[in-house]
Amino acid sequence: MAKAEFMSPKDIGNRMKSKGLQKLRFYCQACEKQCRDENGFKCHTMSESHQRQMLLVAANPGRFVHNFSSEFKKEFLGILSRRHGTKRVLANKVYQEYIAFKEHVHMNATKWNSLSEFCKQMGREGILRVDEAERGLYITWVDNSPKALARQ
Numbered sequence: 001m002a003k004a005e006f007m008s009p010k011d012i013g014n015r016m017k018s019k020g021l022q023k024l025r026f027y028c029q030a031c032e033k034q035c036r037d038e039n040g041f042k043c044h045t046m047s048e049s050h051q052r053q054m055l056l057v058a059a060n061p062g063r064f065v066h067n068f069s070s071e072f073k074k075e076f077l078g079i080l081s082r083r084h085g086t087k088r089v090l091a092n093k094v095y096q097e098y099i100a101f102k103e104h105v106h107m108n109a110t111k112w113n114s115l116s117e118f119c120k121q122m123g124r125e126g127i128l129r130v131d132e133a134e135r136g137l138y139i140t141w142v143d144n145s146p147k148a149l150a151r152q
Helices: 009-019 037-044 048-059 063-086 091-099 114-124 147-152
Strands: 128-133 136-141
Touching: 037 048, 048 063, 063 091, 063 114, 063 136, 091 114, 091 136, 114 128, 114 136
Parallel strands: none
Antiparallel strands: 128 136
16 A cells, blocks of 8 residues: 655644544553554564564564663653652652653553552652542652752
């Protein structure tokens, strides 16, 4: 099938579709590739590049999970510290802001099974203050920077 001609109505439509977020179901975290539908995802999983990438992941799965987990942690905490500072905020609100970024690391590629598990782990490490309420988990970033400690 021929590719849509540059700036034709079909090309503009394709560009608009590719801008937004797609279904998580059709995302390959190992290749960091988003497919639009089931057929595209099936074709991707059969491709030679995907097969090579899966061999690399299978050779050392722990390394990949660790890398994805540390990247998720860094980005999530970065959003929390920059946008909300030390204010108490609903964890799901921060997560919604995080996943709005198209190239985010998906939670199912990390060592945490849920956002609650991640937040509670960060609470045990002293990075966040976590408290549970009726609406969900509320988190507060603990600023341990030398500047913040000097202000206190």
